[in-house]
Amino acid sequence: MKRRDFLKFIGIGGVGAGAGFVLGKVSKPPGAKLIPYLIPPEDIVPGVATWYASVCTLCGAGCGTLVRVMEGRAKKVEGNPGHPVNRGGLCALGQSSVQALYNPDRITKPLKRKGPRGSGEYAEITWDEALKTLAGNLTELKSKNESEKLHLLASPLGGTIDRLAGEFVSAFGSSNYSHYGLFQRKNLAFANLSAMGTASVPHYDIENTKYLLSFGADFASTWVSPVNYSNGYGKMRQGAGERGKLVQVEPRLSLTGASADEWVPAKPGTEALLALAIANTIVEKGLARDASAWRGVLSRYKAKDAASVCDVSVERIEAMAVEFARTRPSLAIAGDSVSSYENGVSGAIAVNILNQVAGNIGIIGGVMPNGDDLGNGKKIDFGRKISTLISAANAGKIKTLIVYGANPVFTTPKAARLEEALSKVPFIASFSSFMDETTAHADIILPAHTSLEDWGDDFPDPGVAAPVASLIQPVVGPVFDTKSLGDIFIELAKAVGGNVAGKINAPNFAEYLKASWKGLYSRNREMAAGTLGFEDFWNKALQRGGWWGPSRKRTATVSARAGEHLAGTPARFEGEEAQYPFYLIPYAQTAYMDGRGANLPWLQELPDPMTSVVWGTWVEINPKTAASLGLKEGDMVNIESPFGKISAPVYLYPGIRPDTVAVPIGQGHSHYGRYAKGRGANPIEILPFKEDPLSGEAALNSTRVRITRGATGERMVKMEGSTKELGRGIVQTVSPSEFKRMKKEVV
Amino acid sequence: MPGFLERIAGKLKSYREPGYYTKLDHKWTMVIDLDKCNGCEACVVACYAENNLPVVGKEQCEKSRAFSWLRIERYVEGEYPDVKVKFIPVMCQHCMKAPCETGCPVYATYHNQDGLNVQVYNRCVGTFTCATYCTYDVRRFNWFTYKWPKPLEAQLNPDVSVREMGVMEKCTFCIQRIRSAKDTAKDEARPVKDGDIKPACSQSCPTGAIYFGDMQDPESVVAKLAKSPRRYRLLEELNADPSVIYLKRVMGDGTSSHE
Amino acid sequence: MKKLILYAVVGGIAFVIGYFVNDQFFSDRAPVQPINFSHKIHAGDNQIPCQYCHIYAERSRVSGVPNVKRCMGCHQIIKTDSPEIQKVASYWDKKEPIPWVKVYNLPDHVYFPHKRHVRAGVDCKNCHGDVASMARIEKVSSLQMGWCLSCHTKREVKNGRDCWTCHK
Structure with missing residues (x-):
């Protein structure tokens, strides 16, 4: 080796080693810090998960949840296995509620509008200023004797927070408190009110039914109480008893329809007539159990007339009627393909009649009516529609609008011209934690907690034919500078003063809630069983996620009066067929x-x-x-x-x-x-x-x-490749008859 | 041959002996009742939440880089109005004769004493061999290091590593839950009971279609269900001996397409 | 050309050596802490058991850094005139936690439960050394996988050599 080369090697070696040393130095993680607690929280052991019971509020079903919390952060939301609504399961939406809590686009502070309305330009303000501004606006309204011009529009809230909001509005001197949601299931509630006397959705006992006739009820995804029904569905298919059958009537095969044994693609708008034709066939064939009141009304709905209107053959209608009446117990449920039309009430009543005729009401495996077991008096005001709100706004009858949870700008058609109506409302406040389309119209935003940070309670509607009261507790501290929804109302009441402050005199919502449950406890003897007074009951309820009692069997009869709401014609669709096919x-x-x-x-x-x-x-x-x-x-x-x-x-x-x-x-x-x-x-x-x-x-x-x-x-x-199995036998099946022959497996 | 080489050779040979893998502590098995599954995908979200799966966005989804360890496959047969739709949840089948294990050049994927096919992230160098060998297309590759915008990262499960660019990953049967159940059992000085362990998908399933347990325990629910006449395994003819057992869907025409 | 490859090889080897030297011999094994806390005084002279302060060691995967309230529990009375204790008190008065510097730091993909080791009767000394004689805490173990495994092998830990026993 030449001397020159040797030096070169030494040089390169030196540079290499130096570079390695430096890289090692810079890539070394900076000295990690070890931050202790100042005062250790009693219920937290670092590294060990704590589970809190709560309720999912992402839809109205009211599934009980268990939230896994580690070091003060919510990690996962799971179904509460003890809760009678969902029995451990939880849907995709509900499990995502942690992403709502930690959403990067949450409104982090109270905001005041800067730009023009709807532009979404806001300036951050303090809570003091926000509450003062809104309270100032309300006091001005009051002093001008225009209390009635305050409107509160909320999502379909329930339980104590609903009572508090109602108290606030009425104490202020307004009667304008309305609920709005795209899927409020008011049609079902109205149909049940007129047919069975209670404005609530009954418990559909899917678990024990042997023939489920679903009119477009997509309970596998979102319909009414998806987890409860899906749980029932699993047991109906492979439970202790014989396997139940599912028949789905709908123009578009939904997720639930995909699991059905039969799909009946009736013409859109005619499904209610199909239901009535099935009911009439049952009566005509002498298979009806209780048809005394309905024989006359039903005789107008012949299977052969319905066949051509509904695009379902007479044979099929008759076969369905026979199977529906003979299979015990059977159950028909009124989903979107009867209740999402302009005459949705009529469709839901038609399904009620079908259940009545087949004798399915008040039986295990049928329709089990819910009552007001806990006396919390939940009621739906059918008169309060979004259209009344729009016309009131246009007529200048709304000076101040408070919105919470509802997003009507997104969920009403452009034809409703809601945005134009909102522009005539001088002052809009939103309590939303997200910048949704309606909140973007607000002049001031007072962001409320998400349900994982807040107190609350829930009385599930539809119930499960048993009294259920669930508790919502804060599982983590507030992530942002938001406030409990109840506290916003309470502090607003204090700031407005007068009789509003007098009526709502709780120090905070947590206390208000506890007092409300104390009342509930004293009214319901059953709650006292096995507890040592209210405090003990309260602690146990917080631990379990609430309180629920044994199932109550009720019955009801679909009264003949319900018939007056039957439309008798297919639902109309706008647009000429020639132009809009x-x-x-x-x-x-x-x-x-x-x-x-x-x-x-x-x-x-x-x-x-x-x-x-x-x-x-x-x-x-x-x-x-x-x-x-x-x-x-x-x-x-x-x-x-x-x-x-x-x-x-x-x-x-x-x-x-x-x-x-x-x-x-x-x-x-x-x-x-x-x-x-x-x-x-x-x-x-x-x-x-x-x-x-x-x-x-x-x-x-x-x-x-x-x-x-x-x-x-x-x-x-x-994400899919092919929709075909191409003979690979990926999802294998057995026929129902083959299945009957097989030995029943043990679970 | 020197002694230490002989020892190594002997050890390697013992791995090839039939029955080596049957001497297991447990044999974790999943049974999925396709007659209960209604395709709601609650399990998919549960898996994302439990296992710190990143969300990759539309462009990456288009390149089939979505991370779902568990997916619901949906098959459609027939034409209107005789349409039949079938669902099947597919995740890592934890094959007892896993093709992926034979391929990895760095032994990042192997079979452990619980009958699980496991992936060691810090050993993986990202050759993609296992994903190519996999019969069920359940392995997912980290093409990038994905980051959650603040404060979404607060949700991340501390029991599961957050993977970085260049690492292959897949369903673990929620091994962290198995570990924690064993931990609790050890504290209480008892063996792990049937029902102690519920992977996230099984826990969340609204219809209760997913069962999980130890096949070596004859009293366990999965061992009983595995005797069902409806039992079959996915692409069984490929002889990978998967640990996921499906129960056939009961369905109208009953053409068992694969008999 | 051949020479170029040779240069690259020599450079590469040197680079690795440089990196390794830095990693092994230039790590700060006994970093300066915000408070000059002496384990020698506490665990050595005064014989306070480890778990009196590291309260979670038997219950959780982490042993727990003593919370400031626990420090003040004694030091409201003991040695209140010492300047170091006054530092602790000032953190307490400001309601701020003490930003200790981590000495034993494991990477994210390692699952190490203190609980299992404590309950298996592993003495704290096995990994943390004779803390009772250290005025400033010093890292005595490499915390490398081989080090973990040597102990697991020696003690014949069940499945102690399986990757997923310790990795996550």
């Missing part, structure tokens, strides 16, 4: 529900169970229809109704009638955070503004549309 079915999808799930990243990336599409909207079209229109999958189309136009990519879906197209609800947000904003399209925009005149529930299936090519927009991304 397709029925539009906007439906609630597993993840987004009415749009509230769209800001949660897990749910955006959750493939839709039927189409596997992620992060966007799509329109489902029958492959034959698409072929006739010259469309292939992924093509961008305009969906045009007489009321507007949206665009979405085509998904070829064999499970839909050729004369129908379907679009999921939930995307198309103009606000609502980074995950939701500017993604997909909102089918509600192009609907006519129709409400059931009796109940006030919005009619979602109410317009025809035409499909035209050539729109531009977002690509469709789906």
Whole structure:
């Protein structure tokens, strides 16, 4: 080796070693800190998880939850195995509530509007200023003797917070407190009120039924109380007894329909007539158990007339009628394909009659009416519709509007002209924790806690034919500078003063809630059993997630008076068939529900169970229809109704009638955070503004549309490869008869 | 041959002996009743929440880089109006003769004494071999280091590593829950009982379609269910001996397409 | 060309050596703490048992740094005139936790439960050394996998060599 080379090697070696040393030095993690507690919280052991019982509030079902908390952070929300509503399960939406809690797009502080309304430009203010501003506005209203011009619009709240909000509004001197949600199930409640005397959804005992006839009830995804019904469904299929059967009547095969044994794709709008024809066939064939009151009314609905209207053969109607009446117990449930029309009440009543005729009411495995067991007197005010709010705003009858939880700007059609009406309201306050489309119109925002940070309670509606009272407790400290919803009302009452402060004189909502439960405890003897007084009861309820009593059997009869609400004709769809050839079915999808799930990243990336599409909207079209229109999958189309136009990519879906197209609800947000904003399209925009005149529930299936090519927009991304098994035997099946022969397995 | 080489050779040979893998402490098994499953995907979100799975966004989803360790496959047969739809949850099948284990050049994936097919993140160098060998397409690769915007990262489960770029991952049967159940059992000086362990998917399932337990315990629910005449395993003819047992869906026409 | 490869190889080897030297011999094994706390006085001279302060060691995966309230429990009375104790008191008065510097730091992908080791009768000394004689705490174990495994092997821990016993 030459001397020169040797030196070169030494040089390179030196530089290399030096570089290695330096890299080692800089890449070394900085001395990690070990931060002790100042005072150790009693219920926290670092490194060991604590579980708190609470209630999921992302939909109205009221599933009990257990929240896993480690070092003061919520890690996971699971179903509470002891809770009678969900018995341990929890749906995709409910489990994502931690992402609502830790959402990066939450409103972190009280805000005051800076830019023009709807622009979303706000300046941060303090809570003192926010409360003072709103209280000042209210006092001014009061001093001008315009108390009645305060409106409070909230999501369908229940329990004590609902009472507090109601007390606040009435003490202030206004009677305008209304609830609004896209899926309030008011049609079902009204049908039950007129038929059975209680304005609540009964308990559908799916677990024990042997023949479930579902009129578009998509309980596998979002319908009413999905986890409760799904739990029942599992037991109905593979429980202790014989395997139950599921028949689904709907124009678009829903997630639940996908699990059905039979799919009856009746023509949209005629399903209620089908229900009545089935009931009439049962009566005519002498299979009815209790039809005395209904013989006359039903005789108008002959199976052969219905067959042509509904696009279901006479034989099939008769076969369904016989099987429905003979199988014991059977159960019909009124889902979206009877209750989402302009005459939804009529459809729900038709299903009630069907249950009555087959003798399914008040029996195990049938319809089990719920009563007001705990005397918390929940009631639905059918007169308070979103249309009354709009006309009041237009007439200048609303000076101050407070919104909480409801997002009507997103969930009402453009035809309702809600935004125009809101512009006539001089002052809008929102208590929302998220910048949704309605909150974006607010002049001032007082962000409330999410339910994982707040106190509360819940009396599940629909109940489970047993008294249930669940408690919501804060499982973590507030993540941002938000306040408990109850505390906002209480502090506002104090700031307004006068008789409002006099009426609501609790120090904070936690105390108010406890006092309310003390009343509940003293009214209900059953609660005292096995407890050493109220404090003991309260602690046990906090531990268990609430209190629930034994099942109560009630019965009811669908009275003949309900017949006066029967429409007797198919529901109407706007738009001429020649111009607008397709029925539009906007439906609630597993993840987004009415749009509230769209800001949660897990749910955006959750493939839709039927189409596997992620992060966007799509329109489902029958492959034959698409072929006739010259469309292939992924093509961008305009969906045009007489009321507007949206665009979405085509998904070829064999499970839909050729004369129908379907679009999921939930995307198309103009606000609502980074995950939701500017993604997909909102089918509600192009609907006519129709409400059931009796109940006030919005009619979602109410317009025809035409499909035209050539729109531009977002690509469709789906996670599936093929929808075919290609002979690989991936999902193997056995026939029901084969199954009967097999030995019943032990569980 | 020197002594230490002989020892190593002997050890390697013992791994190849039939029955080596049957001497297990437990044989964790999942039974999924397809007649109960209604495809609601609660299990998918439960898995995301429990196992710190990142959300990758639309563009990455389009490249099939979504992280779902557990997916619901949906198959559609027939044409309108005779459409039949079938669901099946598919996750790592924890094969007893796993093809992926034979491929890894660094032994980052292997079979452990609980009958689990496990993946060691800090050993993985990201050759993608296991994912290529996998019969069930259940392995997921970290193409990037994914970060949650603040404060979403507060949700991350401290019992599960947050993986970084270049690492392969897959369903673990919620091994952290198995570990914690064993830990509790040890504290109480008893063996692990049937029902002590519920993976996140099984815990969340609204219909109760997913069962989990030890196949070596003849009294366990899974051992009993595994005797069901409806039992089958996914692509059984490939002889990977999966630990997930499916119970056939009871369905209309009853054409068992694979008999 | 051949020479270039040779240079690269030599450079590479030197680089690794440099990195390793830094890692092994230039780590701060006994970092300066915000308070000059002496285990020698507490655990040595005064014979306070470890778990009197590290209260979670038997119940949790972490042993727990003593909370400030626990320090003040004694030091409201004892040696209140010492300047170091006054530092502790000032943290307490400011309602601030003491930012101790971590000496035994395990990477994120390791699951190490103190609880299992304490309950198995492993003496704290086994890993943390003779703390009772240290004026300032000093890292005495490498905390490398081989070090863990040597003990697991020696003690014949059940499944003690399985990856997923300690990794997560």
